[in-house]
Amino acid sequence: MPYRTTNSRCAIILKNLEPIPEETIITILQKRGLEIIDIDIISIARKCIGESKYLRGAKLSQAPNFFDCSSFVKWLYSHKGIWLPRRSIQQRQLGEVVEINQLTAGDVVFSSGRINYYLEDQTDSVGHEGIYTGQGTIIHAANAKSGIIESPIEKFIGKNFRGARRYFPKDKKAITCQIPAELEIEGDDDIKWIILQSLYN
DSSP: OOOOOOOEEEEEEEEGGGGGHHHHHHHHHHHOOOOOEOOOOHHHHHHHHSSSOOOTTTGGGGGTTTOOOHHHHHHHHTTTOOOOOSSSSTTTTEEEEEGGGGGGTOOOOOOOSSSBBBBSSSGGBBOOOEEOOSSEEEEEEETTTTTEEEEEHHHHHTEEEEEEEEEEOEEEEEEEEEOOOOOOOOBBBHHOOOOOOOOHO
């Protein structure tokens, strides 16, 4: 999926720039003022447990004080420089489909919930989501009573599994760039052209 700039950051898949060596890509980006940053969204998510409160319809501007399940995932991925739409049903339309037995840390797991939305098939409706930790648990904005919690994946899904998606590829190395204020970068395609122009100009 193409990456759009969010939170003054943008991700880019290095494999899409082959055969340019990774070292050359990094050097060009740093010369142009882009900082390569390493972001652990599972660690960020865990810091919200017991701190952030649940609010249905929470706006991104209210983070990290208030979240609902989809704004929580959207906010987490903004740290990686990956823009996601606001609603869970929209987020499930993006990324790589992942089978439940192939989950890795950072994958987003969807289930049905108290209020569900669907596109065409009512039996495939989505009402809740959370982020997989890689350790058999899901971190999610549960409800007003519990806030952000970490649950065993079996308890989170129950009989209501509605798919999983991967937004940051496992088999293709990707990086997150912090974008300086003087550069106007709308997405990973702009970063690609910065690299190519530097090579051929």
